[in-house]
Amino acid sequence: MTHRRKTRKREFYYREAIREGYRSRSSYKLKQLHEKFDIFKVGNLVLDVGAAPGGWSQVASMYVQPAGRVYAIDIDYMDPIEKVIAIQGDMSDPETRKRLKTIIGESVDVIISDISPKITGNWSTDHARQIFLTEQALRLCVAGLLKRGGKFVCKLFMGDLHEDFIKNLKKLFTVVYTYKPKASRKGSAEFYVVAKGFTKGPIKWKKMQEQTGEKK
Ligand SMILES: C[S@@+](CC[C@H](N)C(=O)[O-])C[C@H]1O[C@@H](n2cnc3c(N)ncnc32)[C@H](O)[C@@H]1O
Numbered sequence: 001m002t003h004r005r006k007t008r009k010r011e012f013y014y015r016e017a018i019r020e021g022y023r024s025r026s027s028y029k030l031k032q033l034h035e036k037f038d039i040f041k042v043g044n045l046v047l048d049v050g051a052a053p054g055g056w057s058q059v060a061s062m063y064v065q066p067a068g069r070v071y072a073i074d075i076d077y078m079d080p081i082e083k084v085i086a087i088q089g090d091m092s093d094p095e096t097r098k099r100l101k102t103i104i105g106e107s108v109d110v111i112i113s114d115i116s117p118k119i120t121g122n123w124s125t126d127h128a129r130q131i132f133l134t135e136q137a138l139r140l141c142v143a144g145l146l147k148r149g150g151k152f153v154c155k156l157f158m159g160d161l162h163e164d165f166i167k168n169l170k171k172l173f174t175v176v177y178t179y180k181p182k183a184s185r186k187g188s189a190e191f192y193v194v195a196k197g198f199t200k201g202p203i204k205w206k207k208m209q210e211q212t213g214e215k216k
Contacts, residue, residue, distance in 0.1 A: 024055030028183035050115025113137035127159030
């Protein structure tokens with residue numbers, strides 16, 4: 001894609017987001033993922049990890065209303081969204097994870113993660129940090145926050161570590177799809193994973209690492 005076409009595409013989703021009242025262009029990535037993989041059902045409980053400024057939470061909330069609920073966590077403050085319960089905290093911190101479990105109080109149907117570290121420009125660092133953060137989101141699934149049979153949707157930065165991460169997901173979910181929605185820039189190294197049919201109940205992270213063969 002030429003630079004001009006890339007810019008036009010970015011501008012298109014930017015204008016659409018303003019027109020439709022979404023807080024981010026990323027909203028369209030989640031919409032396109034849902035259209036392809038049928039992620040949300042009315043009445044679902046959803047946890048949005050790395051949620052600010054809130055575009056994904058807005059989209060998820062729209063799909064699960066009127067009976068569903070969205071919880072959103074971010075290290076940064078997020079302006080309130082109607083019917084979305086926002087929690088501020090570092091989700092890789094065990095204390096925050098405990099707080100999250102207490103606030104939610106039950107397991108959810110879908111965990112979505114668009115989490116991303118602050119970009120340094122050093123690709124291997126950014127990639128490793130992004131995978132680490134996404135692992136922390138997966139850790140929430142295995143810690144009992146995701147229902148058996150539930151779905152996990154996450155962004156990944158392409159690099160040496162993403163294949164192992166997907167291999168591990170395949171041991172925890174019945175089906176795992178990878179996809180690059182149209183709203184994601186062609187040249188960008190991000191792509192998305194939709195994992196369905198969580199096969200585990202609550203399980204200790206260490207035990208999960210043993211089971212999936214993770215060394216860390
Ligand atoms: C790409 S943005 C998410 C955009 C969002 N999906 C939307 O549509 O508005 C990634 C987010 O991950 C958050 N994040 C990064 N590290 C985090 C951490 N340790 N705990 C919680 N959130 C984190 C960032 O603050 C940032 O808001």
